[in-house]
Amino acid sequence: MAIIEVDRLAKSYGGRTVLDGVSFAVEEGEIFGLLGPNGAGKTTTVECVEGLRRPDGGRVRVAGRDPATDRRRVTPILGVQLQHSDLQDKLTVREALELYGAFYPHPADRRELAGRLGLDDLLDRRFGTLSGGQKQRLFIALALIGRPRVVVLDELTTGLDPNARRDTWELIDGLRDDGVTILLVTHFMEEAQRLCDRVAVLRSGVLAALDTPAGLIEHARNATVVSFTPSRPPGDDALAALPALRTVRRADDGRLVVSGTDATVEALMSLLARDGITAHNLRVESATLDDAYLDLTRGEH
Ligand SMILES: Nc1ncnc2c1ncn2[C@@H]1O[C@H](COP(=O)(O)OP(=O)(O)OP(=O)(O)O)[C@@H](O)[C@H]1O
Structure with a gap:
């Protein structure tokens, strides 16, 4: 009630x-x-x-x-x-x-x-x-x-x-x-x-x-960001087909930076395993409520 x-x-x-x-x-x-x-x-x-x-x-x-x-x-x-x-x-x-x-x-x-x-x-x-x-x-x-x-x-x-x-x-x-x-x-x-x-x-x-805090974080622009240096580049089409994908970026140093949700990361890991690609220096960052809040209130003081 x-x-x-x-x-x-x-x-x-x-x-x-x-x-x-x-x-x-x-x-x-x-x-x-x-x-x-x-x-x-x-x-x-x-x-x-x-x-x-x-x-x-x-x-x-x-x-x-x-x-x-x-x-x-x-x-x-x-x-x-x-x-x-x-x-x-x-x-x-x-x-x-x-x-x-x-x-x-x-x-x-x-x-x-x-x-x-x-x-x-x-x-x-x-x-x-x-x-x-x-x-x-x-x-x-x-x-x-x-x-x-x-x-x-x-x-x-x-x-x-x-x-x-x-x-x-x-x-x-x-x-x-x-x-x-x-x-x-x-x-x-x-x-x-x-x-x-x-x-x-x-x-x-x-x-x-x-x-809920988790629900707001889920809607943050970059809920989960994974970055790594692949042993060889995964195919663009396979990356584009990842579920809930938000962005894919290839950094100058060869790192691949993928943002989406936890589901995106899980599918990406399966894709790499399937294609025998090793992810060197793998880093996964999850959005916090801070990120979600800043997305929602950007432009305000
Ligand atoms: N008694 C009042 N007379 C005139 N304006 C007021 C009065 N009380 C608050 N305000 C104005 O109403 C708006 C909302 O104020 P409020 O204090 O509710 O915001 P807040 O979200 O609690 O802010 P803060 O995080 O700074 O405490 C502000 O622009 C404030 O200047």
């Missing part, structure tokens, strides 16, 4: 359209990524899901409720980590967890949550003295304190060092195991590829693509 429904969402600021008919549905238990260049409308979309902004057109539902008009019902099930959050400098980490926990009828165990986010040594530290990464981890903890069914994480790991980023990914994996639905805004393709079941790519306020 879809727990988040976004249907033909439209939003303008001062007459300038920033969302123009965006539709997607997030299934319960799914990790759904929202990608796109700066200014594409990601934050505006999640703010509409959170009920912080009212759409100018279209419909948003969280667990069947309108988050803008039915906040009383939506707030208890929705955890939110805002992109630009702030707390009073004098508040300690412990006080922040207690304060936010008090908003919910059945808050998470504060100690356990602090432990999971590496905050246990920081409980008595004041917010104003925390580093950027420590603040970020606290905001993630605050998003989770109410044991939400749905969590919206806007730029989850921006500002975290590589170790903290990996720890956070493990935390998200743990939430997935608990059946929590996650809407994740990110600029990190590795993060999206690692965590998301499906991703939507926004471009200038419209949906440019919606698929």
Whole structure:
């Protein structure tokens, strides 16, 4: 069942359209990524899901409720980590967890949550003295304190060092195991590829693509590129007949560069074996979500 429904969402600021008919549905238990260049409308979309902004057109539902008009019902099930959050400098980490926990009828165990986010040594530290990464981890903890069914994480790991980023990914994996639905805004393709079941790519306020990471990669212009120096050249006709072939290029140094999909590479290997051709210095490169994303958003910032 879809727990988040976004249907033909439209939003303008001062007459300038920033969302123009965006539709997607997030299934319960799914990790759904929202990608796109700066200014594409990601934050505006999640703010509409959170009920912080009212759409100018279209419909948003969280667990069947309108988050803008039915906040009383939506707030208890929705955890939110805002992109630009702030707390009073004098508040300690412990006080922040207690304060936010008090908003919910059945808050998470504060100690356990602090432990999971590496905050246990920081409980008595004041917010104003925390580093950027420590603040970020606290905001993630605050998003989770109410044991939400749905969590919206806007730029989850921006500002975290590589170790903290990996720890956070493990935390998200743990939430997935608990059946929590996650809407994740990110600029990190590795993060999206690692965590998301499906991703939507926004471009200038419209949906440019919606698929699994593997599905998007499959559609990258050069999904798989194989290059090698053949012991003798394979026939042009046989190469042209390879399934899902995209390009064939003979480099100046004699290397043959073939791009297509995994099926192209498998057929090429069979062709070489059949014709007794040896592939020297064979290299196979698979496209990443980064490649697919760049294809989809090329020309944008
Ligand atoms: N309150 C506002 N008033 C006017 N324009 C706004 C407002 N909030 C956002 N915008 C504009 O709407 C567009 C979409 O912004 P939004 O923050 O949703 O994009 P984004 O995809 O989240 O970008 P980023 O990756 O930079 O966070 C941008 O051009 C932005 O300048």
